[in-house]
């Protein structure tokens with residue numbers, strides 16, 4: 001049996017995605033109240049794995065997940081694409097015209113910037129969409145609404161005041177399944193690695209990217225994060241569309257290492273579209 005953590009309380013998108021992805025497996029669930037807490041639970045061996053959001057098609061990368069992955073030196077076992085539809089949800093009896101404040105987790109707020117601006121709503125941040133919905137319910141406040149899923153509205157007895165409030169109707173969040181151990185699975189299609197340049201010099205990133213291009217390895221994702229040592233000094237997370245067990249990946253890593261850069265593979269995995 002696997003012990004799997006995700007962002008709670010009941011009704012988050014993380015919960016919906018995790019229940020669907022692990023459906024039919026023998027799983028014990030652990031709900032935690034923030035994304036950093038979920039990743040920390042894996043690092044402390046309190047759970048075997050977790051499922052966390054890493055990127056959204058409207059709002060972009062979720063840095064608290066990326067930074068937690070790096071902080072705790074965790075591995076990626078799988079990635080999972082999940083369709084997200086966001087709604088403005090308020091207390092029973094409240095109307096759209098009553099709402100002056102909107103509450104949710106930052107990535108969800110960032111997916112709805114246009115709607116929030118149009119209605120000149122004040123922002124309040126919560127640790128999850130479900131926590132925002134729960135606190136709106138608990139307060140009974142008619143002027144504050146949450147941004148969350150249709151199922152969380154139903155779960156907490158709230159009403160949908162406006163549906164589909166995200167900036168674009170097509171909206172997907174990519175989740176990753178994270179553990180402490182490297183993935184032994186042979187069905188690997190993508191590889192995530194952290195590349196830390198030996199030093200800063202003009203063209204350092206292009207020297208790395210050229211290696212993948214020369215070996216015809218497509219990149220599916222790239223993110224730069226500060227090393228924290230000095231302003232302007234970065235390390236790069238690069239995801240390739242090639243499995244870690246492919247010869248061309250082995251070759252790419254060896255060449256990049258001969259440049260003196262550090263290459264750390266976070267995992268090799270396949271994408272599931274839920």
Ligand SMILES: O=C(O)C(=O)C[C@]1(C(=O)O)C=C[C@@H](O)C=C1
Nearest residue numbers: 012013014053107108128129173
């Ligand atoms: O708050 C939730 O419901 C979550 O599962 C987190 C989260 C996120 O942080 O991206 C997950 C999917 C959606 O993009 C909105 C919120």
